Amino acid sequence: MRLITISVLLVLLAMATIGFLFRSSNEPVPGEPLSTTTAPEIQDLPKNADEKKAVPEYGTADLLDKPGCLTFSQLESLPALLQDAQRMESVSSSGPALDSYASFDGATLQGFVDQGDSAAMVIMGARAVMRAYATNESMALEWLNARHQIHDLLVPGSQLSPTAGLALNDAAYWFYEAALHGRLFALEQHGVIRSRLFGGPVGLGWIGQEDYDALDVTERGWLHPANVYQEVAYDLAPQLKEGILGSLSYRIPESDLLRDIRRRLVADFNQSLPATASGAAEILNQVCDSVKREQLGRHNLE
DSSP, rough: OOOSSSHHHHHHHHGGGGHHHHHTTSSSOTOOOOOOOOOOOOOOOOOSTOOOOOOOOTSSTTSSOTTTTTOOHHHHHHHHHHHHHHHHHHSSSSSGHHHHHHHGHHHHHHHHHHOHHHHHHHHHHHHHHHHHTTTGGHHHHHTTTTSSOOOHHHOOOOOOOOHHHHHHHHHHHHHHHHHHHHHOTTTHHHHHHHHHHHHHHHTSSSSSSHHHHOHHHHHHHHHSHHHHHHHHHHOOOGGSHHHHHHHOOOOOOOOOHHHHHHHHHHHHHHOOOOOHHHHHHHHHHSSSSSHHHHHHHHHHHO
């Protein structure tokens, strides 16, 4: 049985998250002149007009690769990665575990949500994102699995309409609910959307505009809500840092500012779990006093 192989790739590529979320120093900035660059060299045309360069199929090695390197197909089939991916499956917000939910109609999906199904909540959030950008909801799973990109979520280029804003607000809510119900990696999508809605770390009140402007592009990347919320997931469940995937994905450096932000976000998350705490208290209140006394006595004797 194939596990969350697409998530394996996503985690392996997490090392490039900062560069993906933010423009590099070579990209044009609105209001600044474009830098001049030399034209690329024109490659020699094939001597034979019918000659075509071989294009390797997806997942296979090409002539530029070193001998014996792992292709994508081989990478996603590595036993060590698959075993580690199985450990991550219950907290993931992407991968085959969500496939069956993508075909559910709204009423069926809502039924699973009402039962506290975190996977259904992830799909609800992704569908709300699709509505915000006038995209068919059938693309929700494609977006979660990074096979469909919405560039405006990462580098805003348009003014959100009231309808789109409300849909993204719904999406942020559902991803957070999914995290509260166990799918901690949904916090990353929650961070992406919160950043788009409120204007990044400055809009969220994490840092002042002047201090933010003084940061370099890498430091700004560390502060992107998607990255910060991803770290919060590891703060909430430190055991996720273990194994191959955990060691690769936990990469943002420590700083006093980041620690303070994450502490507040962890506290907010824990405060959003009243049902669990009150449920435990209710059960404890129903336990006979004699049982409590017996357990307390045993504890004191140990």
